[in-house]
Amino acid sequence: MTAMNDDEPLMGIGAFARRVGLTPSALRFYDDCAVLRPARVDATTGYRYYAPEQAPRATLLRRLREAELPLVEATAVLDGPPEEAREVLRAHLRRSTESAAAARAAIEDVLRELPGGARSGQARVGGAELAGAVRQVGSAVAVGTVREEFPVLGRVLIELAEQELRLVATDRYRLSVRALRPLAIGGEPCGLTVGIEELRDLAGWARGLPEVAIEVDAGEVRVRGGGEERALSVADEAFPAYRMVLDGLADARHRVITDRAALCTAVAERGGDGPVVLRTGDGVLTVEGGRTLSALCTGSPLRIAFDPAVLLPALEAGVGPDVLLEVASGGEPVVVRSADQGSFTTLVMPVRTP
Structure with missing residues (x-):
């Protein structure tokens, strides 16, 4: 417990609770958990007293809990270094966004399927x-x-x-x-x-x-x-x-930007039976057995295969001069879209690499 000067004004638990927007029971809980200790506890009555300078911590704790941050993670934000706090908050934001999107999709699907659920x-x-x-x-x-x-x-x-x-x-x-x-x-x-x-x-x-x-x-x-x-x-x-499906996509580990028309031509020229295989290198995208195109590539070198009858229409349907491929892994859907426009998105399933 932090030592306090007896002349500093302290607030009872009720007054402090009103000031920071928490209930007295919540303050007792946070005391028990050692997350927000009172400045002083009366040895005879057991009454808890709080100092004004504790209000910012209590307010931040309330905001974190309102965002449904687990107490362990809230403690990391309160007491950990700033970089750790940012990492914890970003991870929680991603989880919350994914959870809310999945719930919204599920509820809207059920609403549409309920009898009399047609909407306008x-x-x-x-x-x-x-x-x-x-x-x-x-x-x-x-x-x-x-x-x-x-x-x-x-x-x-x-x-x-x-x-x-x-x-x-x-x-x-x-x-x-x-x-x-x-x-x-x-x-x-x-x-x-x-x-x-x-x-x-x-x-x-x-x-x-x-x-x-x-x-x-x-x-x-x-x-x-x-x-x-x-x-x-x-x-x-x-x-x-x-x-x-969209909300469940894993983060992209590889990104490739190249000329859309040139890639369409290279895939179409590949011809023959079997998949078309794309391979990234230092500033290039190679269609195995065909052309090598200039490309902006991030992530480690990549080799991935597609059914050309599936990939080519996805490329041809795009807009703009460039195409962006976002790849999480060789077994997950690949995002195909314009490099500078996200309003049209196609997911294409890769196939087993020969």
């Missing part, structure tokens, strides 16, 4: 922007036997959430997400799936319009623009919980 939302976007988004995600829609087995993968999710209009498609080997910032948006978070063929027809019509209004309401999707209205057929099947 509206958004206005540029017609050409919507058409471009349809083109970008369209390559990830399932075809052939995968679509026959899982019909919902032959559709595109149109979702209104978090002030964005999102188009999402997946064939299990790729996952493409295009987020648009609407000119205006309202209503509740909601989403429905529509057929890709119908959506492509809509894109051709919307391309020449300055803007279109999209309405999702009670199991219907309607699009208005240029004095016309078009309704899209929707399905009752639940779309895969794609946000849980």
Whole structure:
């Protein structure tokens, strides 16, 4: 217990609790845990007394606990060196963000599936922007036997959430997400799936319009623009919980930035059967058996393989001159996106390296 000058004003536990925003029971608990000791304890009554200079520590402790920081980690922030405190807080922030995102995705999925759970939302976007988004995600829609087995993968999710209009498609080997910032948006978070063929027809019509209004309401999707209205057929099947996949991505250990068009050409030229293998080196990206491209590479040297029929459409759907590949490991989804634009993201599964 810290020695105090008897002339210094001390506060009883009730007054100190009111000052710092903690309850007296919480202060007793923190005393028992040796996290926040009182300045003095009356030997006869057992009453606890606190000094004014203890208020900043108590206030910081309250804020940390309100953020649901475990007491052991809160103690590290209070008493450890600044760098350790930053590391603890950043780790807790990552965990909290991931947990909140997973909970949000799960709850929104359940709400959509509950009887009578249909919700409505509206958004206005540029017609050409919507058409471009349809083109970008369209390559990830399932075809052939995968679509026959899982019909919902032959559709595109149109979702209104978090002030964005999102188009999402997946064939299990790729996952493409295009987020648009609407000119205006309202209503509740909601989403429905529509057929890709119908959506492509809509894109051709919307391309020449300055803007279109999209309405999702009670199991219907309607699009208005240029004095016309078009309704899209929707399905009752639940779309895969794609946000849980995105939120569960491991941190990238390797990043590669290279010319997108050149990489498309190199992958297309590779031809033949089997996977296409990419290898990073000192400032280069090599397509084994093909071209070597200039590249910005971070992380240790990397060798990773893809099915060219999966990788090439993901590259071609991108925007801008450069492409960014983010790789956590050879067995996890690889993030493919524009180097300077994060609004379109595709995940591509690698294959076994030959």
